[in-house]
Amino acid sequence: MTRVIAITGKGGTGKTAIAALLIRYLTKGNKVVLAIDADPDTNLPETLGCEAETGIGDMREFMLNERDNLPPDINKETIFESKIYEVLIEMPGYDLLVMGRPEGSGCYCYANNLLRGIMDRLVKNYDVVIIDTAAGLEHFSRKIIRDVDDLIVVTDGSRRGLRTGERIRELVGELEANVKNIYVIANKVTDANKDTISETARELKLELIGAVEVDEMIQERDLVGTPLFDLPDDSVAVREIENIAKKLKL
């Protein structure tokens, strides 16, 4: 069975870093991972150290633009599927799929319906799927990815960050998204805010499964823009992610 994990949170909390480090952990443990960059504002490819020129959004536009030019009786699903496979970036141990451009003004019902079927089949090929997604959970409302085992909200030390967690939990309910568990990871934690974070989480009844301390190695790499994928094993963040992964039974 494929385990589907979505990582979300408000901008700047470091959810992409957490996603990248989880992928790093999983591939080191010989798990085959599908990484999905589902946040138009994120940079998962760079954080992992690969390049993405195009994504599902572009292929969906291709299908929309070309539909009247395709042979009338051609099977559009197999064409679309092949196009998705074309934009899948194949790396050692994991594949990366970028959602890319959002929908335009036309009707996407049919294209998304095809996409749902294609994604259902694709996802089954992996041990774990890690989705880096915006807090609005757009792709879940569209049910492009139907079932999520664990939704992880990454928050910084602020009360606002944790509030986002609360709102996301409400949103999941409203969207009737099929999410089994919701967890919180506190990121960029310092000695000064550590206790307040766990208190606030308790108050909001959010399950805190890890607190990643400020990691100087990540800060340095963020400044220069180098990938986080090859961080050394003794990095503070890498070690905490390992703990979190174990708690998640990954």
Add this chain to the structure above:
Amino acid sequence: MADEFPFEISPMFEGERVRKDGMYVELAGPKSKGFELVKSVEMDEIEDGKFTLIGPDLSTMEEGSRHPIAMIYRIAGELVEQDLEAIVERRNHDFQNYIQGVMHLNQRYDIWIRISKDAMKKGLNSFEQIAKATMMLFKNELPFIEKIEATYITDLAEVEKELDGAIATYQARDERTRDLHDEDVDVFYGCTLCQSFAPTNVCVVTPDRISLCGAINWFDGRAAAKVDPEGPQFAIEKGEIIDAVGGEYSGVNDLAKSLSNGEYDRIKIHSFFEFPHTSCGCFEVVGFYIPEVDGIGWVDRDFTGTAPNGLPFSTMAGQTGGGKQIVGFLGIGINYFRSPKFIEVDGGWNRVVWMPKHLKDKVLADIPEGIVDKVATEEDASDLESLKAFLIEKKHPILERWVEEEEDEAIEETATAAPTIMQMPAQTMMAGAPMAMPAGFGAGGSGVKIILKNAKVSIDRIIIKKIE
């Protein structure tokens, strides 16, 4: 059954992806060339089960390498005919995916195949094994194939040599499918994908009418309904023909009634004015009746200005959508402009008076020659006055209706025998619109709709007039 093969064969391997890490070879695909083709031949032209390979075999291919491939199957049998080639050919995708360790994507000259390292380890070493397994599946699953022979080509020059012929075959097939019309089939397809926000909308997709969103043609409906008959696309038996030109069928009416919860019980697929098709909200283009010229204008989503009736797309879309039969507005997919039955009953292209230039350019080749210069765009007409002037200047066939109209009006004035609303002539009423208001009544032409349900009213004559 499959003991002779060093791999398992089962539909459960469909969707199995061969990743780069686990790939032994890649065949055809976006970075190479190839195609698959099924040809029907006479029984004595082929030898059943024979396999020919032109070019290097799997065993001599280097791990991680990429090669072109062409797969040509010749089939014969009493029931085998040319029209079946495409259907049979499409199954190659299914059957090869049944083979564990083989990933087959796409179709025709876009095929993309990968063979896994695991499969090679288990004893796969020749294309012959794959071809034999595929041929076995063809014969088992499609029993009308009595004989089948396969030729695979992995030599680039040879693939290229055969490719042109294959493309010509595909094109000839496409010509034939484009020539399929409503009268050639017994089944249409319905789609309820949009019922989530337009609960009474039922999209009817026929060979001559694409879905309103422009995404689903008759063949797409057929493919989807076959895979999941209970899914959002499903078959509609045509039933009895009630109106061949307007496109009314008993089967469609029956379904309309049940799927719209009784909201409406008649649909004329190709009619603008009488029991028109409902519109969800997804339509690419909305058609609008312009009573002042008795013509129809069309405006699409990308047009940001206002049509000659003073309304932008968004306003008209709001009136059209929601899964109701709105006489005077009609949502369509762009490809419907290319249909030979395009609002045929209402005069077809001769009734079209205005459309945005970019939309007109898109379908230019499909507009009948005599009318193409007579359809105004925003460059020719921005309001009713300039539209009228343009139509007169270009001698648009709609002018003939104006003459008829004047004659009709003269008749009507003298008529004393109670004409009901249903019998009023088209120019004052949008014919057949039950209880729709005369166009131009009220401000801005935004329209009023009165629906009388279960009413038993007997009226000799209704006169609705603008207050002078």
